[in-house]
Amino acid sequence: MEKATPTAVALQDATVAFRVADGRVYTAVEQADLAVADGEFVAIVGPTGCGKSTLLNVAAGLLQPAAGRVRIFDKPLVGLNRDAGYLFQADALFPWKTALDNVAIGLEIAGTSRGEALARAKQWLGSVGLGAFASRYPHMLSGGQRKRVGLAQVLIRNPKILLMDEPFGPLDAQTRQIMGNLLLELWSADKKAVLFVTHDLEEAIALADRVVIMSAGPSARIIGDWRVPLARPRDIFEARLDKDFHALHREIWSVLKEQVMKGYAQSSQGAEAS
C-alpha cells in the first residue's frame, strides 16, 4: 500500500453560478468533484466555454462557489488561496516593471529585502532562460518570453499549489512544447500540486499525471478522469510518439469529441441568437 499523500486541492460538489444581465442565473459548473493530491499534476480539458477557468478561479479563491466546498490541504478555503500561485492565460505582468522587478515583486511584498529579492529573481530569470533580459520591460519581450517571466514570478514565491489557466495558449506550437518541457523540468525539482487547464488534449496528456475531462457548458460537469501511464521524467517531444500516448489519446478523444461538438454547436447558436 502507498503511503497516503495529503490532498492539496479538493473541490466537493462545487457549483458556480453567475447572475447575468437580465437577472437570470447562469450555472457555469455544476457539482464538480475534484481532488488533486500533493505533488500531482492534473490537467483539466474541456471544450471552449465549459468553465474550466471558472473552476481554477474557485480553487484560487478569486471566485466563491454558489454551493459545495473548497478545501486546501484539508482546511476550508477562506478568501484568497495563499498556498497557490496562479499563472494566467492573458498577460498579467506589470508593464511598468522590468522583467527582474516583475519576478522580484512577490518576495518584496512579502517583506524580503530588496537586495535579496533581486538576487533571487536574477537566479529565477536564469532558470527560465532569460538571464540576459533582466532589464527589459514586458513590451520588449516576445509572448513566450513573457510567459517565462510569468512562470518565474509565480514560482519564486514557492507556492505549494500551482494553478495554470491555458498558460501557453497564445503561443505558437513549437514555443508551447518548449515551455511545456521547461515547466516539467521546474516542476520535477520539487513536485508541487498542479492544476493545469487547457483545451489541448495532447498537451494535457504529455504533461499531466491525470487528465480530467469536462462536459460542454452551461452546467458543465466532470465526466471523465484518466491516469496517464507515461513514465517520468518525461520529454514531451518524445512522449507524443509513445504508443501508450496514442492509445490514451484515442480513448479520451472518443469521449471529448462529442462534448467539443456540443460546445461548438452551442456557441454558434448563441452567436446567431445575439
Next chain:
Amino acid sequence: MSRLRLLSLQLLVAIVALVLWQFFATVSVFGKVWLPPFFFSNPVDVGTQVVAWFASGVIWKHLLITLWESILAFVIGSAMGAAVGFWFARQPRVAAVFDPYVKMVNALPRVVLAPIFTLWLGLGIWSKVALGVTLVFFIVFFNVYQGVKEVSTTVRDNARMLGMSERQLTRHVYFPSALSWMFSSLHTSVGFAVVGAVVGEYLGSAAGLGYLIQQAEGVFDVAGVFAGMFVLSAFVILIDVGVTLVERRLLVWRPVAGEGRG
C-alpha cells in the same frame, strides 16, 4: 525625405511667408498697399521689436513671470487633480455623488472665472495661477481617474494572487498605472498651464507675456503684438521640447506605437 531637405523646405515656407508679408506691407501694388502697416506691421519692425526687448533685457522679467505662473499652475493643478482622481477612482460612491458637479464645473469656460480670481487674489501672479489650475486640474483628474479604472483585471488578480494587500496594490499597481496616464497627458496639461497664465495676464496684470501683448494692443502697436506672439510661441515650443525629454525618461516601459512585439 532626408533631414536636410526637410529642414530646408520648412525654412523655405517661413522665408516665403515673411517675404510676402514684407512685400505687401511696404510696396504698393496697383496703387494700393494691400497690408496697411497700421493693421499688419511688417516682419522687419516685428523683428526689431523682439531684438530690442532682448537687447534691453525687459523681456526676461515678463518671461520669468509667465514661466513661474505656468509652473505653479501645473504643479498645483496636477497634484490636486491626481489626488482627487485617485480618490474618486478608488471610491466609486464618492465619484457618483460628485459626478454632476464635476461635469458642471468642467463645462464652464474657464475665462469667465478670471475676473473672480482677480477679485479674490488681486492682480499679482496668484490669480493667473488659479486660472491655470482650473484648466490643468481637470485634464490630470480625468487621466488619473481613467488610469486607475483601466488597470486590467488580470493584472489586478495576478497582484492579489502574488499576495499584495490593498495598500500594496495601490502602490505597485494603481499608482503606476495612474501616473502613466498622467504623464501621457503631460503635453496637454503643460500647454494649458501656459494658456491659463497668459490669458490671466491678458485680462489684468502688471507683468508677463500676456501683459506685454495687451499693452501693445492698447496703444495700437501692432508690431508689439506680433512680437509678443512670436516670443510666446517660441517659449511654448521650448517648454514642449523639455516635456518631451522628461516624458521619454518617465515612460521607458511604454511601447512606442507600431513597435509592439507579439
